[in-house]
Amino acid sequence: FLKHDYYTDIITFDYSENKNIQGEIFISTDRVIDNARLQNVSLEEEFLRVMIHGILHLCGYKDKTKQQQTIIRQRENHYIHIFYQEHFNHSTMKKQKNNSKKHLEFQPESLMMSYGYKPELSVGAIKCPIYQTSTFVFKTAEEGKAFFELAYGQRKQKPKEEIGLIYSRLNNPDIEILEDRLTLWDGAEAAAVFESGMAAISTVFFEFLQPGDTFLYSAPLYGGTEHFINHVLNKYNIQGIQFNHHHTEKDIIQLIEKQIDKTKLKLIYIETPSNPTNTLIDIAMCRKIADYFSTKNNKIILVVDNTYLGPLWQHPIQHGADLVVYSATKYIGGHSDLIAGACVGHKHLISRIKTLRSFLGNMAGPWTGWLLLRSLETLKVRMQQQEQNAKIIAQYLQKHPKIEKVLYLGLLNKKDPQYKIFKKQCLSAGAMLSFYIKGDEKKAFKFLNNLKLIHLAVSLGSTESLAEHPKTMTHASVPPEEKEKYGITDNMIRLSVGIENVNDLIADIQQALEKI
Structure with missing residues (x-):
């Protein structure tokens, strides 16, 4: 019917008239199972993708040309992203062994305080204790044998059996x-x-x-x-x-x-x-x-x-x-x-x-x-504050006369091909930025040496703001030609923005730049 030279996983019959979308979608379960195995995704996710694919056909999307295939794939990913949050995360949360409370409507940030932990197994302690032990006691020799059989893959896990x-x-x-x-x-x-x-x-x-x-x-x-x-x-x-x-x-x-x-x-x-x-x-x-x-x-x-x-x-x-x-x-x-x-x-x-x-x-x-x-427990609130601070700092640096260029996702030009990728797969610009000081290594070092609130240290993502010199620090082992190719130069500074008061951070950056 489709004149394909391969087995298809879905056929859509469009009965739509005017603005009314109607039709039938036939799905081959065998093909979906095979595709899920080939793509290394869950059966649920592959079924979801195929259903969305069929609905998109009813909405007028085609997939005959390469460009059409790219567009429909992007739309599939978009809707999977939406449904994934609503369905698959909740399906994952159904593991009764992890929590006796019902939480199907709860978001990850709410579950960070309780998911996977039963206070009644730890004398009622509201927080999980530190299990500072090297080994664990078996109730019986038979139990020890069973635990090792699973740990070393000698047999499959039985229904409802816990490791x-x-x-x-x-x-x-x-x-x-x-x-x-x-x-x-x-x-x-x-x-x-x-x-x-x-x-x-x-x-x-x-x-x-x-x-x-x-x-x-x-x-x-x-x-x-x-x-x-x-x-x-x-x-x-x-x-x-x-x-x-x-x-x-x-x-x-x-x-x-x-x-x-x-x-x-x-x-x-x-x-x-x-x-x-x-x-x-x-x-x-x-x-x-x-x-x-x-x-x-x-x-x-x-x-x-x-x-x-x-x-x-x-x-x-x-x-x-x-x-x-x-x-x-x-x-x-x-x-x-x-x-x-x-x-x-x-x-x-x-x-x-x-x-x-x-x-x-x-x-x-x-x-x-x-x-x-x-x-x-504080991941979301920390990262949200860091992102808010980074956005303000990036905008400040972009306008500063001693700054040559700022590399920050929130400043991407809409005509830049990178912007399309950003909108497709990123939910925020984050809190990491790099910038180039007008000058050489000496001026970059002078800026770093004069910071008062921001710490001169490698690493990133922490509550405190950190600044470093990638060329001679985190990327010191990268070959010189690679550094030059990708713009890791003498005048580049990397900044990990923390949760401090953003006005204080800008004041610190401003006074350090004035020393150059």
């Missing part, structure tokens, strides 16, 4: 509750917490890449990630191919086809917005590229480093990401008093990551877990 506590390198109540709560922000199926952001990133790379494999990565990246890719992974004969925000989908596909055996491509890793230039990579585009090169036996995994916007302002899974990594030290921790990392995503992928985590021994400890539970 038991064994040893804090494998699992711990503080970490399990934390991981449950982290899934809510991104609408993820599962989460894994690590001792640092680089521990999360390196574990993902080592789990899904083997010697001889190739992966695609965006640039610029955080200096630590760039160093790991170019100075560690290459020792294992794992090759990375770089692209940036100027490359189109067609450019990237040609890049891969010209440089490597495409069967060797296993993973796409992007950082968006990028550190420290705030450039954006189109997540949905990368999903399409991953799907283009995926086969039945080789599913390309898309990983997004979402540290710069945090779990509040961008939700990569809704745009096609399989995994999302964070330096939880930053916005999630938010107080400059812990080091941690996190990875959220599809359950079967997180399960693999947790298995490797157990044997690498880089799982976060209970004290770190407890601190992060504390931090999540």
